Amino acid sequence: MGMARILFINPNSSQACSGGIDAAVAPFRFAGGPSIEVATLREGPPAIYSWHDWYSVAGPLVALVRAERADCFVIACASDPGLAAVREATPTPVLGIFSCAVLAALARAERFGVIALATASKARHLLALRQLGIEARLAAEIALDVTMETLLDPALARRAMADAARQLVREGAGAVVMGCAGMAHHRAAVEAAAGVPVIEPCQAAAAAALGIVLAASAQAPARAAE
Amino acid sequence: MGMARILFINPNSSQACSGGIDAAVAPFRFAGGPSIEVATLREGPPAIYSWHDWYSVAGPLVALVRAERADCFVIACASDPGLAAVREATPTPVLGIFSCAVLAALARAERFGVIALATASKARHLLALRQLGIEARLAAEIALDVTMETLLDPALARRAMADAARQLVREGAGAVVMGCAGMAHHRAAVEAAAGVPVIEPCQAAAAAALGIVLAASAQAPARAAE
Amino acid sequence: MGMARILFINPNSSQACSGGIDAAVAPFRFAGGPSIEVATLREGPPAIYSWHDWYSVAGPLVALVRAERADCFVIACASDPGLAAVREATPTPVLGIFSCAVLAALARAERFGVIALATASKARHLLALRQLGIEARLAAEIALDVTMETLLDPALARRAMADAARQLVREGAGAVVMGCAGMAHHRAAVEAAAGVPVIEPCQAAAAAALGIVLAASAQAPARAAE
């Protein structure tokens, strides 16, 4: 079981973003446990800003998955790009971090809110929620729409996210989903500010992936014996 | 972080059932990781057979939770009894294994099926699905309604569950939820038979609980620094 | 038919509350008609304030119902506590006053509003609406959250309820449900203030119970003749 491998794939080409994903999932690595690695999609755009980006990474994601071996793949971008194509290309379980995050939110609360980096992401989040059939449980979604300077300034970014989370709680959210990867270092602070569970999507997916590979490893003999 | 504790509470008084829960979550324990323990509700009925049982365990569950310290409580019965009361009684995260299982199924497939031990459980499962807002994603639920002899005979029980899972797939399920605790040793075999992901509820909840405590532990300093 | 008996059960131990229920249903008693009585659950809490209370009364309600004879039982608390357990325990029809009230509202208007005594009740009301499948018809719910002095002051209580009802109408309610028992003496005044039907839940349940027992009594011979 120590050989089990969970592969997060950052579908954009930003190494900084991959680093953020790696930091988010670090607490989910343990001695003797599954390896959790992060691959960067070199053919990807610098970020998934547009629908064009969203569609365009499916092909390279499929190619990467076909070239890799893992016990669980995770598409690590908060609009779950290419999910259906990757699932079609491999029998290995494939998770999307946004789906995992909103489902983790529903395990904690009746209704949830989403913090998006930019307004443009909202339509893709809505598509994912409608696909999951849980659009009605979205209390509200707030886009930060802040400048890159603000995002890179830890104090300003944290304050912007905390303000958004508090506003989502006022609009009925009993849990808050961080609608972008790479912000895990703010999670606990935003949760403390909001007073409700705050879900970081890479961590939600790491937990779900652990669930799959640990359950599978435990019964390999039983399965072989069938 | 090694001190984090996840406490599964079996709301019935059956030690055998607690043993089944313990076996299910064993793969989720690792050196240096959170402890995962199973408590048995002594005041509980031998099993949650009826609505009366379902309501009656809420009080004892609240008392137990108030007397224990944990970083995450899990109510380990596939109808999530007492969930709202327990959440009201503690600031600690509280999960229900059925909710966790169906949400894990939705992370893998469009529609899911449920295998119930007995017809009487279906109404409680339906209540939980309606609470979560995902009733429309239930492809079908099949009750085994087999004798205790069949259940205790490993080969017969496995065959009954595999037959049910295959039938659920024929009715549109892309994933199957085992609607009762204590059957984890059949999970892999049923999955192999059905050809779709099969979710054992204690394991789904163990993964979700790990997600909560590992994410929280990682950022304790950051939170303290706020 | 004069022997038919409708038994309202106040699941809290407050005699004052039972008195309010009795006053609410008084207009539904008539010579030669079914008796309508109100029992107080001695083992109940002083009021159903919490989820813990909500679960805890199920057992005593079942015991009371098993010890009584009636042609229709009514659980007279605006969160329908223990309904499933009581129904399971007796072949006699069992009604919940909140369900009856919102269904009566839907017979009069497209969308309805609910006046709750306290914010804590809203989650239980929402559970009931989701169970009934009519959550989408809730225009809004407003909690009074007033002090006990205000509630006991007839003029202040009436004004608070009238204000809430008018606000619900502004938010789209075509009928208003009083989300607590014991306020029947304000019903007509609130209705006059709001300009839309205002439903008192004990009265809605009394009407539904009359519907059951009068229909049943009429055909006893026919049924016997089958």
Added chain:
Amino acid sequence: MGMARILFINPNSSQACSGGIDAAVAPFRFAGGPSIEVATLREGPPAIYSWHDWYSVAGPLVALVRAERADCFVIACASDPGLAAVREATPTPVLGIFSCAVLAALARAERFGVIALATASKARHLLALRQLGIEARLAAEIALDVTMETLLDPALARRAMADAARQLVREGAGAVVMGCAGMAHHRAAVEAAAGVPVIEPCQAAAAAALGIVLAASAQAPARAAE
């Protein structure tokens, strides 16, 4: 209060049908209680067989209501024809028997079935259910589509309805609505055969109407005092 009047309006011109309505509501009359009368719409068609009939009775219904005085009007045809127009024409409460019946069914069970006289009625019933927002709670609808001889033969009609009710229960109905007026004398027998509550629509509406007029009469003084 003895002066309160509930007026059922049979929107077709059949005196036999009005007689059936009168028989259905007879158990709801009591000494000192509201009068419950049945008017026949002379301008109506012999029966509401078609959408054309459904629309055409609205005008005459409005005229009749404007010429009558009542404390509650009930449109006594199981497709609730003209309901919106009549409500628009009078400040007096107006009920439709089909709406009342399905709401009464929901007060008793999770899902209900409907027995229609003829296939052509199903579309009108579906319209009403969609208007109420409870289409998802319809387990199934079965049309008898029997000859008039069968309908008029008490034993044959009863057997046809009992067969339909049993089939509806097999398809998931926890209560059954008789989707036509004039069959109240079969209600108890069909209920005994089906083993679940069977709702006769005129009786459901009579109960709802009693709820309105008894609640209103009780507080006339209070209201006057405002």
Added chain:
Amino acid sequence: MGMARILFINPNSSQACSGGIDAAVAPFRFAGGPSIEVATLREGPPAIYSWHDWYSVAGPLVALVRAERADCFVIACASDPGLAAVREATPTPVLGIFSCAVLAALARAERFGVIALATASKARHLLALRQLGIEARLAAEIALDVTMETLLDPALARRAMADAARQLVREGAGAVVMGCAGMAHHRAAVEAAAGVPVIEPCQAAAAAALGIVLAASAQAPARAAE
């Protein structure tokens, strides 16, 4: 195919209104194409102001349709009055302009808004949306509720509609439906002001009717050959 005929029926008796419909559909006439004509329902009320009006035109509409020959009938009033009755009366395709307009909006955007002439129309629009099953996609509806002088003053009417459309966009509408016939001359200006597609209902129905008759005409030989 040049003989195909699309007949719009204005269900009110206003020649001015029929003229507005005629102007709206003028761009859909072309040499050698289907004739598109507008009939005025002489028995209709001056306008469909009330539910009474809505029901009352069904009978005369049926009579008119039975007396006419067409390849497609269109009921040209923005609450689709009499639609079910007319469909029942003829095998010829029958469209309602409101249904066509909201479905055309959904082909362009996730959510749409509706501009109503008067508040009273909103309930009828809501009925139609619920019938279509797309109520959840209505972002908002705004009633102009302006005086006749304003409506007849081109500049004032256009400004009122543009203001409403902009407000609907702010409330989430990605397309706007003009909820009344006869305002086609404002469509382009309102669309320019709102920045999202604006749908005129007669034009949406004209397009849908062309779709039916052109598709049908193309394959008449094939069909004959069956």
Added chain:
Amino acid sequence: MGMARILFINPNSSQACSGGIDAAVAPFRFAGGPSIEVATLREGPPAIYSWHDWYSVAGPLVALVRAERADCFVIACASDPGLAAVREATPTPVLGIFSCAVLAALARAERFGVIALATASKARHLLALRQLGIEARLAAEIALDVTMETLLDPALARRAMADAARQLVREGAGAVVMGCAGMAHHRAAVEAAAGVPVIEPCQAAAAAALGIVLAASAQAPARAAE
């Protein structure tokens, strides 16, 4: 207005398929009307068989749309691939043929059925229906899953489609959508066999596109005058 141009884009590289689209929309061309042309996506796969294909055509579609001038673009594949990306890339209206077809079906009937060429298409159709919010109106979808020989044999293909359409009607469909392009020559025959409207998706989109460009052209002066 004669200069208006509707451009259908076949997102696969099959000239035969483009020919089928051209034949389908031929009846929508008329002298002096908008030109209706069909472009073939050279970079596209031979057909949209997989999710991989579905994602992969978005980029080339965007490039093609940026290089072309039209008054309305139509993506002519029955799973509406790339729709969001193309809409993002141009201010020109963009339609998808599947969306247009199911919305046209809803303008004719309460519930519709879909005939798919292959089982693999069903998931993409379901995604589109969920996006539109009308999944609940799908009576059923049947995949032909026939060999290429059957598809190319006119008599066999027609019989297979007619059989499927009749089956969909038995399962509640009041209209049938042909879930693939290139079968327009069978439309009338299948409609005759099924007895309900049968919608060919390219024709439904052609009608919708005509609606957009004819409405727009009519008011160019008015818009200019703003």
